[in-house]
Each structure stands twice: as structure tokens, then as C-alpha cells.
Amino acid sequence: MATITDPPKGAFRLSMLINDTRYRSLTFQFIALFLLIALFAYLGSNLVANLRAAGLNISYEFLGEPAGYDINQTLIEYDSQSSHWRAAVAGVLNTLLVAFLACLTATILGTIAGVLRLSNNWLVRKLMAIYVEAFRNVPVLIWIIIIFTIMTAVLPAPRAFRGDEPEASMLFGAFAFTNRGVYTPLPIFGPGSSVVIAVFIASIVGVFAYRRYATKLLYDTGRLLPMGWPSLAILFVPTLLIYFILGRPIGLEYPELRGFNFSGGIQIRGSLIALWFALAIYTGAFIAENVRAGIQAISKGQTEAAASLGLRPGRIMNLVILPQALRVIIPPLISNYLNITKNSSLAIAVGYMDITGTLGGITLNQTGRAIETILLLMLFYLVISLGISALMNVYNNAVKLKER
Amino acid sequence: MKKSVFLGTLTVAGIAAGVAGAATLDDVKARGTLNCGVTTGLVGFAAPNANGEWEGFDVAVCRAVAAAVLGDASAVEFVPTTGKTRFTALASGEIDMLARNTTWTFSRDVDLKFEFTGINYYDGQGFMIPRELGVSSALELAGATVCIQTGTTTELNLADFFRSNNMEYEPVPIETNAEAQQQYLAGACDVYTTDASGLAATRATFEDPGAHVILPEIISKEPLGPLVRHGDNDWGDIVRWTLNALIAAEEYGITSANIGELTAGTDNPEINRILGTEGNLGEMLGLDAEWAVRAISANGNYGEIFAKNIGESTPIGLARGLNAQWTDGGLLYSPPFR
Numbered sequence: 001m002a003t004i005t006d007p008p009k010g011a012f013r014l015s016m017l018i019n020d021t022r023y024r025s026l027t028f029q030f031i032a033l034f035l036l037i038a039l040f041a042y043l044g045s046n047l048v049a050n051l052r053a054a055g056l057n058i059s060y061e062f063l064g065e066p067a068g069y070d071i072n073q074t075l076i077e078y079d080s081q082s083s084h085w086r087a088a089v090a091g092v093l094n095t096l097l098v099a100f101l102a103c104l105t106a107t108i109l110g111t112i113a114g115v116l117r118l119s120n121n122w123l124v125r126k127l128m129a130i131y132v133e134a135f136r137n138v139p140v141l142i143w144i145i146i147i148f149t150i151m152t153a154v155l156p157a158p159r160a161f162r163g164d165e166p167e168a169s170m171l172f173g174a175f176a177f178t179n180r181g182v183y184t185p186l187p188i189f190g191p192g193s194s195v196v197i198a199v200f201i202a203s204i205v206g207v208f209a210y211r212r213y214a215t216k217l218l219y220d221t222g223r224l225l226p227m228g229w230p231s232l233a234i235l236f237v238p239t240l241l242i243y244f245i246l247g248r249p250i251g252l253e254y255p256e257l258r259g260f261n262f263s264g265g266i267q268i269r270g271s272l273i274a275l276w277f278a279l280a281i282y283t284g285a286f287i288a289e290n291v292r293a294g295i296q297a298i299s300k301g302q303t304e305a306a307a308s309l310g311l312r313p314g315r316i317m318n319l320v321i322l323p324q325a326l327r328v329i330i331p332p333l334i335s336n337y338l339n340i341t342k343n344s345s346l347a348i349a350v351g352y353m354d355i356t357g358t359l360g361g362i363t364l365n366q367t368g369r370a371i372e373t374i375l376l377l378m379l380f381y382l383v384i385s386l387g388i389s390a391l392m393n394v395y396n397n398a399v400k401l402k403e404r
Numbered sequence: 405m406k407k408s409v410f411l412g413t414l415t416v417a418g419i420a421a422g423v424a425g426a427a428t429l430d431d432v433k434a435r436g437t438l439n440c441g442v443t444t445g446l447v448g449f450a451a452p453n454a455n456g457e458w459e460g461f462d463v464a465v466c467r468a469v470a471a472a473v474l475g476d477a478s479a480v481e482f483v484p485t486t487g488k489t490r491f492t493a494l495a496s497g498e499i500d501m502l503a504r505n506t507t508w509t510f511s512r513d514v515d516l517k518f519e520f521t522g523i524n525y526y527d528g529q530g531f532m533i534p535r536e537l538g539v540s541s542a543l544e545l546a547g548a549t550v551c552i553q554t555g556t557t558t559e560l561n562l563a564d565f566f567r568s569n570n571m572e573y574e575p576v577p578i579e580t581n582a583e584a585q586q587q588y589l590a591g592a593c594d595v596y597t598t599d600a601s602g603l604a605a606t607r608a609t610f611e612d613p614g615a616h617v618i619l620p621e622i623i624s625k626e627p628l629g630p631l632v633r634h635g636d637n638d639w640g641d642i643v644r645w646t647l648n649a650l651i652a653a654e655e656y657g658i659t660s661a662n663i664g665e666l667t668a669g670t671d672n673p674e675i676n677r678i679l680g681t682e683g684n685l686g687e688m689l690g691l692d693a694e695w696a697v698r699a700i701s702a703n704g705n706y707g708e709i710f711a712k713n714i715g716e717s718t719p720i721g722l723a724r725g726l727n728a729q730w731t732d733g734g735l736l737y738s739p740p741f742r
Contacts, residue, residue, distance in 0.1 A: 069575075070566075070573075072574050079567075080563035153590055157590070157591025159591065160591075180549060180592055259546065259548075260548040260549060261547055261548070261549060271576075348554070357577065362554055362555060365488050366560065367511075
């Protein structure tokens with residue numbers, strides 16, 4: 001007797017939508033989707049109706065009007081006559097700048113702290129544990145304010161540098177640490193400097209080429225070429241030679257106390273430093289834990305096997321453990337980068353003009369377009385975050401375990 | 405802060421319809437308290453005293469309105485707002501009125517859909533700088549680092565002032581007056597700019613107020629006044645005429661001391677109309693006849709409020725100047741009560 005595997009092919013009846021398991025899940029999904037759409041439609045129409053009742057309208061025309069306010073740190077040309085849109089872009093660039101700096105620093109800090117937390121040295125291990133616990137468990141806003149307050153309270157004001165016997169003096173005559181920020185020399189590119197830069201870039205390519213050649217030689221013949229000093233030599237010697245042959249085309253502009261402030265050189269503002277460091281050390285603590293988790297996920301047998309092959313501890317870490325640990329470390333690292341970017345919106349606490357400060361702050365206030373600016377703000381953060389995710393996923397795919 | 409803006413926006417979206425139709429007066433009466441937006445703390449204008457009670461020049465306006473409407477000057481819920489959150493708080497209905505050194509401008513009145521109910525302080529933007537820097541004019545400020553409260557008209561005035569005088573400057577945006585004070589005293593900025601009254605109030609709290617000068621230039625007109633939302637004219641009228649009652653009371657010599665005997669009836673019909681012994685002005689407002697009596701009794705008339713909170717006998721020490729009665733050469737001029 002044959003068992004019936006297929007249900008009888010009858011005509012489709014409406015009750016099958018509920019009773020037939022083939023259609024039931026679809027039916028409920030469709031109902032859920034419909035309800036969701038209805039909910040959003042209701043919220044949307046409610047918003048539109050209420051805005052109309054209040055005499056407000058959704059319009060982005062204000063983006064083209066002059067902003068009227070100044071921004072202290074801008075990476076693009078901007079003055080108070082530029083449009084609100086340009087102010088928003090200047091804000092986005094400031095957000096990206098601090099996010100990039102903080103991500104970089106947090107990664108370095110976190111990796112070092114994470115590796116050192118597993119150190120055999122009791123003192124180092126405990127110190128790193130204290131770092132992680134102290135910074136991870138205090139809100140980042142508090143850290144931002146602490147660092148900023150320490151900077152403004154401890155460092156001298158620019159006017160302390162004035163006079164015949166100033167209370168404060170510049171480091172090496174080139175760096176000024178003030179409570180308004182750090183002033184460093186600015187490189188001035190004279191004629192011929194492009195040649196020097198071209199040579200330097202060529203040297204970087206050269207270093208990679210040398211390292212590739214050395215690896216190939218190692219695999220082919222087993223000969224181990226020295227890595228450290230030839231890389232350094234390739235990197236610097238040609239550039240320095242060209243630099244002096246061309247008669248030092250790249251000069252330095254030193255910061256100088258003029259009027260109320262230092263002028264000339266590069267000013268790294270206190271607000272940027274506070275935000276950057278606070279985000280870096282705070283998120284660094286989280287990354288340290290990721291790194292530790294990643295390393296501990298690699299079984300001890302790997303270390304022992306590598307050691308039995310005669311590898312030194314440093315090489316075991318670099319060649320055996322870390323490459324495998326990375327696939328565990330990268331995914332949570334992405335979310336830490338996203339956290340840095342989003343936490344940078346706390347910038348206004350120290351007066352750093354990021355996108356929340358310009359578009360979501362002054363522009364919102366001066367135009368009163370709360371809904372429009374907040375929507376635009378959300379869109380900006382969404383795009384930035386998705387962009388970071390996409391980039392990091394490309395990297396993750398490159399380092400993850402390749403299964404064939 | 406960011407959260408409050410965002411929540412405010414959501415509330416705007418959610419509550420706007422309720423706001424447009426409903427009468428604020430009925431809401432306030434039903435609630436039994438007046439929600440009044442004030443600064444987060446500016447001594448003399450609005451700040452909690454040692455007992456935690458709010459007091460100040462702007463606070464007195466809130467109390468007068470509460471006294472007129474609810475009969476109890478202490479039935480006020482004070483909502484501290486920053487320069488950035490104040491308009492969202494008002495638009496969303498979180499507060500019934502805003503009395504927070506807010507400058508009456510065209511775009512705030514017309515575009516942001518608010519209704520300014522009068523001017524309780526004629527102000528202008530000034531600069532404060534440490535005396536040791538030896539600056540005597542705002543035109544010598546080229547290259548200076550300037551602390552400003554963000555989200556105010558001052559940052560726009562500042563940009564205009566430096567641009568029109570072809571001077572460079574470095575703005576340091578700051579969220580509240582307290583933070584600005586800290587930055588300024590640490591020397592992180594050379595100059596602090598805000599309304600001249602605010603500068604005087606801030607300077608009064610310094611350890612050594614004499615070490616700081618307020619520069620003579622006043623770079624803008626800053627008429628400060630209480631405001632309400634567009635669309636509820638009855639409520640706007642109540643706030644407007646409460647303020648006018650305080651101003652007119654000074655003009656006609658009605659003080660908190662003599663108001664008791666004046667309510668018995670006087671020869672001056674205008675005073676009688678204000679105090680409700682003649683005519684039915686209170687009824688027209690939707691209040692009872694003694695509304696103005698209570699408003700004036702709460703903190704005294706405009707002159708008394710000024711003298712008590714920011715006048716020359718207080719640490720803030722502001723002269724009446726433009727804020728004197730029109731009969732004394734000032735700008736205060738209440739329309740007639742009739």
C-alpha cells in the first residue's frame with residue numbers, strides 16, 4: 001500500500017489560508033506586514049495632519065540659506081555666509097575626523113592592552129585589568145568632560161607665554177601646550193617638495209616590495225633576510241637624500257604668540273583632543289576585551305604546537321595566534337567602531353562642532369526646523385555607520401577562515 | 405541634551421494637534437500648576453536660591469501669571485531649559501510659557517510660530533574681558549577666542565560683528581552659562597559674550613568681579629520677553645496683560661505695600677480698572693476681577709521686581725537705563741487698561 005506523501009490536489013479554498021500549514025505561515029506573515037504598514041501609515045498621516053494643524057510644513061529649503069554662524073574648526077572653506085548645508089557638511093567632516101582618529105587610537109590601545117592582559121607578568125596583567133575595568137565602567141561623557149576639564153585647568157592659557165619671564169614656555173620652541181589646544185609646526189611645501197613626496201611614496205612601495213621578496217626568498221630557499229633595518233633604510237634614506245639635494249624645499253612654520261592667541265602652525269583644539277582621547281581610551285577598553293577573547297579562543301594546543309616547532313613567543317603570537325584570533329576579533333570590532341562614531345555626537349559637551357553641533361544644534365535652533373534636521377541627522381549617521389560596516393566587512397572577509 | 409531635542413521632536417509630532425486646538429488656560433486650571441520654562445540658572449534672572457526655590461526677574465513673571473490665573477504664586481512648575489531646548493519645549497506643550505531671556509526676533513515670532521507677549525527687559529549683546537588684558541574697546545578684539553552660548557541670537561550677532569569689522573576670531577560654543585563661566589575663568593577663552601545683563605549677572609558671581617570689565621560696545625538689540633505658542637490668543641492675552649499690569653502698576657504707583665488700600669477704591673479710574681473695582685477687564689480675559697491684584701501682590705510691581713532681583717542694590721547692580729518707565733526716559737510703556 002502506497003503512503004500518500006502529497007496532500008490531495010483539490011481546488012484552492014479560502015479556508016486553506018488558515019488550516020493548511022503550507023499557506024498558514026504566509027497568511028500570518030502577510031497580516032503582520034499589513035498591520036506594520038498600517039501602523040506606519042497611521043503615524044505618518046498623524047504627523048502630517050498635526051503639522052498642518054500647527055501650521056508647520058516639512059521643507060528643506062532652509063539648507064540653502066546662509067547659516068549666519070561661525071564654526072571654529074572646519075576642514076572645508078566655510079564662513080558665516082555659507083549655507084546651512086555647507087555647515088552640515090563641515091560638521092560631518094569633523095565627525096569623521098574625530099571618529100577616524102579615535103578608531104585608530106582605540107585599536108592600537110585596545111590591542112596592546114588586550115595582549116598585555118594575558119601577560120605572564122603579574123603587575124602588567126593587573127594594571128591592564130585596572131585600565132579596562134576603570135574605563136569600561138564609567139560613561140564616556142564623564143571621561144570627555146574629565147579630560148577637557150583637566151586640560152583647561154592644568155595647561156596654561158596662551159597669555160602665560162607672554163612677557164620677558166613667561167610662566168610657560170614652548171617645548172623645543174615648536175610645540176605649545178595651552179588650555180585652548182596644542183599648537184604644532186605646520187609643514188610648508190615649497191617648490192620641489194612634490195619630488196620629495198613622490199620619492200617618499202616610492203620608498204613605501206619599495207619597503208613592501210622588499211618584504212615580499214624576502215618572504216618569497218624564505219619560502220623558496222629558506223634563507224632569512226633581515227627585515228627591520230633594511231625597511232627603515234629604504235623608507236628614509238632616499239627621501240632624506242633628495243630632501244637635502246633639492247635644498248630643503250619643505251620648511252616648517254612655527255606657532256607664534258601674536259595678539260590673543262598663537263597663530264601659524266597647526267592648532268589641535270582642546271575640544272578635539274578631549275573627545276578623541278576620551279573616545280579612544282573608553283572604546284580601547286572594550287577592544288582590549290575583544291582582543292583577549294579572540295586570543296583565548298585559540299586553543300592552547302596551537303601555542304604548544306608552534307613552540308614545539310621552535311618558534312619564539314613573539315613569532316607564535318604574530319604568525320600563529322593573531323591571524324586566527326582576528327576572525328574572532330573583527331566582528332565585535334566593527335560594532336566598537338560604530339559606537340565610536342555614534343558616541344562622537346557627545347561632542348557638544350566640550351564645544352566640538354560635529355554634525356550634531358552644527359546641523360542638529362545651531363542650525364536646528366536658528367531655523368526651528370526640528371523634524372527636518374533630526375531626520376537629516378539620522379540619515380547622516382545611518383550612512384556613515386553603514387559605510388563603516390561595509391568597509392570593515394570587506395576586511396573581515398579577507399581575514400576570516402577560508403573554508404574550501 | 406541631544407536626547408531631549410529628539411524627544412522634543414517626537415513630542416512635537418505627537419502632541420501638535422492637541423496643542424493647536426486646546427485652550428492652554430483650561431489645561432493650566434485643570435492641572436493646578438503653571439509650567440514655566442526658565443534658564444538652567446542665571447543669578448538674578450532665574451536661579452534656585454539656598455532653599456531650592458526659584459527666584460529672579462524672569463521667575464517673577466511666571467509667578468505673576470500663576471497668581472493671576474490660579475490665585476497662587478507658588479503654583480509654578482519651573483522647567484529649566486537650555487538655549488537649544490527652550491523652543492522645542494514650548495512648541496511641544498511641555499511648558500505653557502517661556503520666560504527665559506529670549507530675544508524677540510522676526511523669525512522666532514513668524515517662522516517658529518511663537519507669540520511674544522511683550523518685553524520685560526531691553527538688552528543688548530556685550531563683551532566681558534579680564535581687566536589685565538588692557539582691552540578697552542570691542543574693536544580691539546581681532547584674533548580673540550570668544551566663548552558663546554550656543555543656540556542663541558548672540559552667535560549670529562557675533563559673526564556679523566566680526567565680519568562687518570573685518571576681524572578674525574575663534575568661537576568656542578558652550579552649552580550653558582555655568583560652563584561658559586568656567587571656561588572664561590580658566591582663560592580658555594579671552595572674551596565672554598552674551599546679553600549685557602547676563603554678563604553683569606555672571607560677573608556678580610565671580611570671586612573678584614572687579615578684575616573683569618564689560619566693554620562699552622553693545623553690538624545688538626536684544627529685547628527680551630516672555631513668549632507663548634501661536635494659536636492660543638486667549639492665553640497669549642493673559643500673559644501679555646499680566647506683564648502690562650506689572651509695568652502699569654509701577655507707572656501708577658501701585659506697589660505690593662499699598663495695593664491693599666488701593667483696592668478699596670481710588671480716584672484714578674485707570675487704577676480702579678486694573679485692580680478690578682471698576683469695569684470688567686478680568687472677565688474679558690476669562691479670569692476673575694482680582695487677577696491683577698494677585699499678580700501685583702505676588703512680587704510687587706515691575707520696579708519692585710527689578711530692584712529686588714537685578715537692581716543697583718543687588719550684587720548684579722544693573723541700572724534701569726532703557727528699562728525705566730517712559731515717564732522717566734525709558735522704554736517701558738504699557739498700553740492703557742480700558
